[in-house]
Amino acid sequence: MIQTIEWKAIPRTIGKKSEVKEFRKKGYLPTEVYGKGHENIHVYIPKKLLLSRPHGNFLINLVIEGEQEPKICVLKDIQYNYLGDEPIHVDLYEVSMGVELDVEVPIDLIGRPVGLEKGGLLEHHLHTIMVRTVPRNIPEKIEVDISNLDVGDVLHVRDIPVPEGVKILTPADEVVVVISEPEVEEVAEEETAA
Numbered sequence: 001m002i003q004t005i006e007w008k009a010i011p012r013t014i015g016k017k018s019e020v021k022e023f024r025k026k027g028y029l030p031t032e033v034y035g036k037g038h039e040n041i042h043v044y045i046p047k048k049l050l051l052s053r054p055h056g057n058f059l060i061n062l063v064i065e066g067e068q069e070p071k072i073c074v075l076k077d078i079q080y081n082y083l084g085d086e087p088i089h090v091d092l093y094e095v096s097m098g099v100e101l102d103v104e105v106p107i108d109l110i111g112r113p114v115g116l117e118k119g120g121l122l123e124h125h126l127h128t129i130m131v132r133t134v135p136r137n138i139p140e141k142i143e144v145d146i147s148n149l150d151v152g153d154v155l156h157v158r159d160i161p162v163p164e165g166v167k168i169l170t171p172a173d174e175v176v177v178v179i180s181e182p183e184v185e186e187v188a189e190e191e192t193a194a
Contacts, residue, residue, distance in 0.1 A: 002138045004059040004072075009043035011065060029087055033062065033073060035094030041071075050078070050087055056106050056140035060092060072096075072135065074103060095135045102169060104128045105139050107160070107176060111147025115179035120151035123178040129157060130169040137165040149179045 012030060013019055020030050028044035035041075043064055053075070060073040073092040081088050095101055106128050113122060129142065144160055158172035 002057060002059055002136065002140055003054055004061055005054065006061045006063060006070075007045055007049050009045050009062055009064045012042040012044050014042050024088075029090050031090040031092060033071060033092045033094055034076070035071075036096075038094075041094075045090060047087065050090060054140070056108075057103060057138050058140065059095075059135060059138070062092065062094075074101070074135070074138070097135050100132050100134050102130055102132050103138055105131050106141045108141045108143045109146050109177065110143050111145045113146050113149035113153075113179050115149055115151040115153060118151050119182035120179040121182065122146075123180055124176075125178065126157070126170075126174055126176045129160065131162065131166050132169055133166040137163065139163055139166060144176070146177055149177065151179050151181060153179050 009031065010023075010028065012023075023030070023044050027047050029047050029050060031043050031045045033041035033043060041064070043062075057074070060075065062071040062073050064071070071094045073094050075090070076093040077091040078087050079089040079091075080086060093101075107126065109124065113120065116122060131139070139162070142160060142162065144155065146155060149155060154175055155177040156172065157168060157170050157174045157176060160168065160176065162168055
């Protein structure tokens with residue numbers, strides 16, 4: 001079951017750059033809340049909440065100051081400064097618990113492939129997959145055991161086990177992991193042939 005965390009937010013006035021600067025100095029980030037059936041909601045969230053968020057997917061119980069009902073959201077996007085090291089804006093998407101949505105899920109490789117013991121090289125091509133499911137079934141991450149992969153083996157998206165109620169949208173033939181032949185042997189063979 002996906003983890004739910006609570007974030008407290010403060011309403012934000014649109015069009016006031018001085019207010020945004022002021023709140024950024026106090027450690028808040030301007031945040032947009034999107035959702036079907038309502039206009040965007042503009043709030044500030046404490047930056048420390050974003051920095052201490054769980055790894056992988058999670059649901060956010062967004063409590064907005066002055067509103068009685070919390071909003072259930074997923075983290076949609078984080079915008080960073082030009083150096084890419086400081087978050088400056090956050091996008092959240094409000095979900096309905098019974099309505100499916102498309103979400104990106106991280107792939108977590110576990111185990112050490114047997115092919116590495118034989119000198120093979122691990123090539124990790126795909127780090128996330130896109131899935132469709134209702135919010136309560138969103139996987140935090142998908143663990144894939146790669147310990148049985150030998151030299152020359154390829155793991156495709158179609159080989160990834162998914163929980164019940166989750167549909168993979170990423171094309172089935174996309175490559176996740178390859179255990180390739182050792183480069184040293186190829187170079188040696190080329191020199192011998194020459």
